[in-house]
Amino acid sequence: MTSDTRFWHPFADMAAVRGSELVIAEGDGCYVTDTEGKRYFDGTASLWCVNVGHGREEIVQAVAAQMRELSSYSTFGAFSNRPAEALAERLAAYAEGVVEQPHVFFNLGGSDAIDTAAKLARRYFSAIGEPDRVHIIGRVKAYHGVHALGTSIGGIPANQEGMGPLDPETSHVPWDSLEALEAEFERVGTQRVAAVFAEPVIGAGGVHRVPPGYLQGLAELCRRHGALFVADSVIAGFGRLGTWYGIDRFDVRPDMITFAKGVTSGYLPLGGIVVGGRVAEPFWTRGGLWFRHGQTYSGHPTCCVAAQANLDIIEREGLLDRGRELEVEMASALGTLEGHELVGGIRAGIGTLGAVAFEAGALAEHPDLPARTFSAARERGLFVRPLGDAVALSPPLIATREEIDRAAQTIGEACDAVAADLGRAAAAAG
C-alpha cells in the first residue's frame, strides 16, 4: 500500500481520496483558499458551523489570552473554571422561556451531546424509579452524530451498515408523521419510551423541513406519555434558524436541547446540552445521585472563551436577524433553479440552509449526480455538500445577498455542465 498521507479522513473513501486531497490552507470571511491558491465561497460553512465566518481575530485573541491564563483543566466533581461558568450562564439565559429552568452540561461536539442526552434520559428515569423507560425513538433521515447511541438513533441506514448490533432499545419512525410516532409509542409501550430525538429541520439527511404543527405534536405526544423530548439543535442553533437554538422558532418546550457547531462557529470543538429542571432536579437535589458521565475536556476553558467571543459577534452583528433574512434570500435565489432539467425541487425557506434536489428519474439513472455537481461547483469556486438526493447550501451567516445569488447561479452552471457531460456521454454511447 502506498500513500502520501497518514491522515485517515472521516466519512471518506480513502482509496479515492488518497493522493487527491483538497487541502484547505486559509479562511477569511465566507471564503477559504486551498494550498494551490484557489479561492472558494464556503457555501457549507465547513459543516454547517462557521456561522460568523472565518478569520475572526477577536476569537483568536480571546483564545490566546485564555490559554496564557489557564488553557485547560478538568471540571469533574467540584472543579470549575470561570469561562465554563460564564458560558453556562449565558447559554441558560438564551434558553429561558424555551427550556424550563435551564441547566447546561458541556462536552466536545454534537455526537458527544447526543450520547450525553440519551444516557441522561435513561439515567433520569432510572433515578426516579422508572427503570424500564429506556427506549429511544429517532426518525428516518435524521442524523444524530456517530457515537454509539447516536449511530443507533440516527435514521440514515448507510451510517449503521456493518457497525455491528445497534442499540436494541432504539427505533425509527418516518420523519414527518405524527400518526407513525403515536403508533410507535403504542408498539413499544408508552411506559417504556424514555425520549424522542428530533432535529428542528433535518440537516445531513438532506434538508427537510417538518410539516406545520409536527414538532408541537411530537412534544405533546412526549408530554402525554411521560417521555422526554430532545431537540437536536446541533445544526439549527446560533443563528442558523434565525434564533439561539432553532427549536425556539416553534412553539414547543423541549426537555433538552443538544448544541455544538455554531456555539463556537467551529473555532474550537464544543458541544453540550441544555437540560430542563425536570431532568436536572433529582441530580441537583438528591445527595449521592451522580450522573457518572463527562469527558476530560467537558467545560474546557479555552473552548468556552472561544464560544463567548463568537456569541459576542453574533449579538453585535445581529446575526440571528440576518439568519432570518438569509432564509428568504436563499429560498428566492435557489428558486431560480426550479425548472432546470436536472432539478426535481428546492428545499429551503426556513433557516440559512437549503437543498437543490435532483429530478428522480435523472437521479435513478445517475446516482452520482450530487457528487458530480459538487465537483462541478468546486471547479467554479463554490463548495456545496452532496447529501442523498441533493446538494446542500448552508453558508456563513455573514453572506451577502449578492453572494447568495452568485452561489445559486454557480449551482445552476454546475448543473448545466453536468447535464452537458451526461449528454455527451449518452451521445457517445448511442
Ligand SMILES: Cc1ncc(COP(=O)(O)O)c(C=O)c1O
Ligand atoms: C443534527 C446533528 N446532530 C449531531 C451531529 C454530530 O455532531 P459532531 O459532528 O460535532 O459530532 C451533527 C453533525 O453534523 C448534526 O448535524
